[in-house]
Amino acid sequence: xxxxxxxxxxxxxxxxxxxxxxxxxxxxxxxxxxxxxxxxxxxxxxxxxxxxxxxxxxxxxxxxxxxxxxxxxxxxxxxxxxxxxxxxxxxxxxxxxxxxxxxxxxxxxxxxxxxxxxxxxxxxxxxxxxxxxxxxxxxxxxxxxxxxxxxxxxxxxxxxxxxxxxxxxxxxxxxxxxxxxxxxxxxxxxxxxxxxxxxxxxxxxxx
Amino acid sequence: xxxxxxxxxxxxxxxxxxxxxxxxxxxxxxxxxxxxxxxxxxxxxxxxxxxxxxxxxxxxxxxxxxxxxxxxxxxxxxxxxxxxxxxxxxxxxxxxxxxxxxxxxxxxxxxxxxxxxxxxxxxxxxxxxxxxxxxxxxxxxxxxxxxxxxxxxxxxxxxxxxxxxxxxxxxxxxxxxxxxxxxxxxxxxxxxxxxxxxxxxxxxxxxxxxxxxxxxxxxxxxxxxxxxxxxxxxxxxxxxxxxxxxxxxxxxxxxxxxxxxxxxxxxxxxxxxxxxxxxxxxxxxxxxxxxxxxxxxxxxxxxxxxxxxxxxxxxxxxxxxxxxx
Numbered sequence: 001x002x003x004x005x006x007x008x009x010x011x012x013x014x015x016x017x018x019x020x021x022x023x024x025x026x027x028x029x030x031x032x033x034x035x036x037x038x039x040x041x042x043x044x045x046x047x048x049x050x051x052x053x054x055x056x057x058x059x060x061x062x063x064x065x066x067x068x069x070x071x072x073x074x075x076x077x078x079x080x081x082x083x084x085x086x087x088x089x090x091x092x093x094x095x096x097x098x099x100x101x102x103x104x105x106x107x108x109x110x111x112x113x114x115x116x117x118x119x120x121x122x123x124x125x126x127x128x129x130x131x132x133x134x135x136x137x138x139x140x141x142x143x144x145x146x147x148x149x150x151x152x153x154x155x156x157x158x159x160x161x162x163x164x165x166x167x168x169x170x171x172x173x174x175x176x177x178x179x180x181x182x183x184x185x186x187x188x189x190x191x192x193x194x195x196x197x198x199x200x201x202x203x204x205x206x207x
Numbered sequence: 208x209x210x211x212x213x214x215x216x217x218x219x220x221x222x223x224x225x226x227x228x229x230x231x232x233x234x235x236x237x238x239x240x241x242x243x244x245x246x247x248x249x250x251x252x253x254x255x256x257x258x259x260x261x262x263x264x265x266x267x268x269x270x271x272x273x274x275x276x277x278x279x280x281x282x283x284x285x286x287x288x289x290x291x292x293x294x295x296x297x298x299x300x301x302x303x304x305x306x307x308x309x310x311x312x313x314x315x316x317x318x319x320x321x322x323x324x325x326x327x328x329x330x331x332x333x334x335x336x337x338x339x340x341x342x343x344x345x346x347x348x349x350x351x352x353x354x355x356x357x358x359x360x361x362x363x364x365x366x367x368x369x370x371x372x373x374x375x376x377x378x379x380x381x382x383x384x385x386x387x388x389x390x391x392x393x394x395x396x397x398x399x400x401x402x403x404x405x406x407x408x409x410x411x412x413x414x415x416x417x418x419x420x421x422x423x424x425x426x427x428x429x430x431x432x433x434x435x436x437x438x439x440x441x442x443x444x445x446x447x448x449x450x451x452x453x454x455x456x457x458x459x460x461x462x463x464x465x466x467x468x469x470x471x472x473x474x475x476x477x478x479x480x481x482x483x484x485x486x487x488x489x490x491x492x493x494x495x496x497x498x499x500x501x502x503x504x505x506x507x508x509x510x511x512x513x514x515x516x517x518x519x520x521x522x523x524x525x526x527x528x529x530x531x532x
Contacts, residue, residue, distance in 0.1 A: 039427065039524065059525050060432075067429035077424050081235040090233075094430035099230065138428070 004043070005031050009203035011196060013146065013179060018172045020188050021181040023198035029181040030074060032198065033148045036179070037071050038062060050145070067095070070139035070176075072149040076131045078123040078138075084130075085110065085119040088137045102141075109137050113167065114160065128155035136164060146177040153187055161187060234442040235421065240414035241446060244509075247410045248450025249457070251403040252505050256458030256498045258399040262392035263494040269385030274349055277378050282312075282343040285368040295366045296341055302361050303345045308353035315342040400501075407505055411443060411512040422520050436517045440510045447509025451502040458498060462490040 005028040013019065013036075021029050034040040035047060038054060047054040049065060057065065078087045086093075088110055092102045110116055113133040123131055132155045139147060147168070153161035165187060172178045179196075182188065188195065195206045235241075282299045286292055296314045303312040315323070317334045320341060324332065347353065355373040362369045418439065425435045466489045 037427070059522075062525060063426070063429050063431045066427060071427065077420070077427070079235075079421060079424055082231050086231055090424075091428040093230075093233075094425060094428055094434060096434075 005201060006035075006198075006203075007201050009201075011203060011205055013177055015145070016172065016175050016177055017194065018169070018178045018191070019180070019194035019196055020191075021179055021196045021198065022183055022185075022188060024183060027198040028201060029198055030150055032203075033071070033150050033179070033181055036146075036148055037069055038065065067091070067142065068145040070142065070144035070147040072132075072135050072139045072147075072152045074150040074154070076123075076135040078131055078134055080123050083120045083122060084115055084126065084134045087123065087134055088141055090138060091142050106137075106141060109141060110134075113137050113164070129157070129160060132156055133160070133164070136167070140167070140171060143171070143174065144176055146179065147171060149178070149180045151182055151184075152180060153182065153184060158186070162190065165190060232442065233421075233425065233438045234418065236442075238414070238417060240417055244410050244414040244443075245446055245450040245453070248407055248447055248505055248509065249454040251406050252451045252454025252501060253457045254454075255396075255399050255403045255501050255505075256455055257461065258392075258396050259497040259501065260458065260462055260490045260494045262389070262396050263490060263497065265392045266389045267491060269381075269389055272381050272385055273378060277352070277374065278347055278349050280345040280347055280355065280371060280373040282345060282362060283340050283370050283372065284343075284366060285340045285370075286338045287368055290367070292341055295369070296343060299343050299362055299366050299369060302365055303343060303358060306353040306358050308348050308351045310346045310348055312343055312345045315344060400504075403501075403505065404508060407447070407508050408512045411447075411509050412516055414443075414446075415439070415513060415516045419520060422517060423524060426521060426524055432518065432521050435521065436514050439513045439517045443513035444506060444510035447506035448502075450509075451505040454505075455498045455502045459495070462494065466490070 009032075021032065023029055031040065035042055036049070038049065038057070041054075049057070050068065052065075078084075079090070082090070085106060089099070089102060089106045092106075093099070107116075107119065110119055113136060115130060115133055115137070118126060118130060118134075123134065126134065132152065136149065136152055139149065149168070152168075153164055156164065161184070168178050168180065169191065180187075197204045197206065282303060284292065284295050284299060300312045300314055303309055320339060321332050321334045324334075324339065328337075355371065355375075359371045362371055422435060422439075425438075426432075469489070
């Protein structure tokens with residue numbers, strides 16, 4: 001077992017809240033997001049997700065819980081053999097929904113994130129910023145109860161970063177809790193929001 | 208979710224310049240590993256089917272050997288001074304014909320006996336001048352053979368210098384040789400099937416290795432395990448069916464070609480030699496049913512391996528093993 005990346009941290013993310021998770025590279029932001037997304041098990045400690053102890057959640061329940069959590073990975077994790085449209089529609093498709101029922105929503109969201117003319121393009125052809133926006137759109141498509149975004153503006157220009165931030169704020173206004181992991185101080189300065197600062201494995205929360 | 212811009216017109220299938228294409232399969236369709244898997248499955252299925260065909264051929268031929276030899280027995284009468292050979296032959300024929308289970312008993316006449324000896328003693332032989340044993344060929348109903356012990360006793364009581372050869376020694380040796388040949392064939396078939404199973408399992412796992420990120424993404428966007436497993440299972444079942452069908456078809460073509468060659472060359476020296484050894488090269492129903500069995504086995508195995516690989520991958524994700532940085 002290696003060194004503990006996170007220790008003695010305790011926090012609560014209220015329903016409908018908006019916060020930045022910040023700290024230097026290697027502080028454990030991604031690890032903390034993965035713990036919240038239940039894709040990583042803590043070596044010790046207690047994590048409660050939607051009122052349930054993580055250790056008490058059955059494996060069969062995980063997909064249902066993950067449907068309430070939208071996640072934007074730092075490395076995007078788009079499927080290269082599917083178009084931008086299909087990648088964004090994937091969470092709805094795997095739930096067995098008919099395409100006709102969500103097509104307009106997906107197209108509308110893709111246009112809003114500036115990918116209206118890239119609907120039928122495969123990810124390898126997209127730029128880093130376009131992949132970032134497609135990954136964000138995929139996380140938002142089902143209006144999750146909580147959105148976890150790992151450096152969501154890391155590959156986009158300041159104008160688009162502001163636009164994406166506005167999108168996150170709008171999502172938050174509609175009731176979704178948002179956690180944005182970033183080390184972009186300029187981005188954080190644009191919004192009065194709770195800041196969770198990770199440093200040397202410890203967490204300081206500034207409300 | 209409120210949007211700040213008016214929703215644009217949505218392209219519909221066939222309604223504009225840009226038409227919606229058919230939904231892409233969730234599992235990547237074209238990959239080098241997938242093509243290689245089809246080829247590996249086709250080759251292994253082909254070899255397994257050929258082995259199976261060869262084993263059924265040997266088994267059928269071995270059974271023909273046994274029945275053909277067991278169908279006849281031979282009465283041999285040795286000559287002696289002052290011995291009326293023709294009377295003895297007729298008497299032996301009559302005694303043999305009287306037993307139930309004997310279909311016919313025919314005397315090998317002097318001319319036929321001379322022909323039998325011609326390779327050793329030359330042509331133009333007067334058989335009556337030589338002390339040559341004479342034969343009566345007894346044809347037997349192989350399903351209800353006569354009591355050879357009683358027949359032997361009856362012949363000895365009536366005819367001097369007589370012996371009855373029911374080919375038992377030959378039959379026993381042939382039966383044991385045929386059984387050994389079939390057992391060796393079955394052992395080779397089992398080894399071949401085991402090699403096929405292992406090759407298909409490892410080739411499928413190899414082809415699946417590249418799909419790890421796809422499984423993870425599906426899992427993270429909330430797809431249930433059964434859904435993911437079913438998608439991959441269906442895709443790889445199709446790959447398995449394609450490969451196994453190609454291999455089986457190739458094997459059937461080889462079987463049919465052999466049968467065609469065999470029937471075209473009837474009565475030629477080469478074909479006579481081949482027929483003597485392997486029968487008439489026709490793969491029976493068992494062979495074709497076996498080919499279908501191998502096809503189903505290989506395709507099912509591919510799907511099952513895929514299922515277990517996906518489930519194992521999902522299990523490792525859920526317990527957080529693969530996500531450590």
